[in-house]
Amino acid sequence: MPSQEIDNLLAQRQNARQKNKKSQTPYAVGLLVFLVAAGVLLWTQDARYPVFWGVGIALGFVLRSSRFCFVAAFRDPLLLKNTKLMRAMILALAVSSTGFLLVQQHYLALHPGTDAAQLPGILNPVGLHTVIGAFLFGIGMVLAGGCASGVLMRIGEGHALPWVTLLGFLIGTTWGAKDYPAWYHWLMEKAQTIYLPNVFGTALAFALQMGALAVLYGLAAWYQKKHSNDKQQENAHGN
């Protein structure tokens, strides 16, 4: 809702502030020249590279503009009772699982009898290691203020702090790679790679996946709505 008092204070402070903002345009032009030059240089190496380059830049741009953030998706429902990003993530899962199902079905039609672990989409065995890994990653990403994509996006945005996170990220990844054989031996060796279409059949697996995501989406929407209704009642009583 608008507030006259805020507008007055803002105008007052803006007048008091003499310094003009430095123009960002030269940086933008410099960056654009660099992006195109690098794209051309990559094109001379391999015709596919500029495509990867372009998709990467576009993804970064979308991440930055949409504020799509895995940390916030899991943190905000608890911290702020806001499930917008969580619902966005559920939608993204629905889109990507549909897309990957099509890719995998196409791949299976071309290469019948492929083992689930070899299908496109990186199907990994599920087990206790998934739980341990997810828990550790969850603590880490909230402390660091970003997951891998979020950290890279913030570095691109001009923040200095995520460089520290990136350093930690590199150390952690290297350490993880060093210990991977041990984890594999203790937890992953006997775990199974489960491909739901092999268990339930393609149509039922797809329906179950979409059904589960729809239920989660509904729960998330209900949770936020319930909280804002409570809040509005609270405010109404307070005034």
Add this chain to the structure above:
Amino acid sequence: MEIKDLDCLYEACPIPLIRAIQTLRTMQSGDILVVHSDESCAAVMMQEWAQQNGYSIRVTESDVGEWEIYLQKP
């Protein structure tokens, strides 16, 4: 009407919003809190939070990469 400034420069998300909520708790209805932040996510987060909780809000980019977030307690 009291006006308070809260310096959250160099604080990563979600610290600015948590500190703002804590400070707003000690303030009276009609008071204005001005949060200073260089975290671009903070303003977006606070806008949603303000909308959800009935606070008036205005956001301005006071300098390149620095934002002032004005919150008025209902």
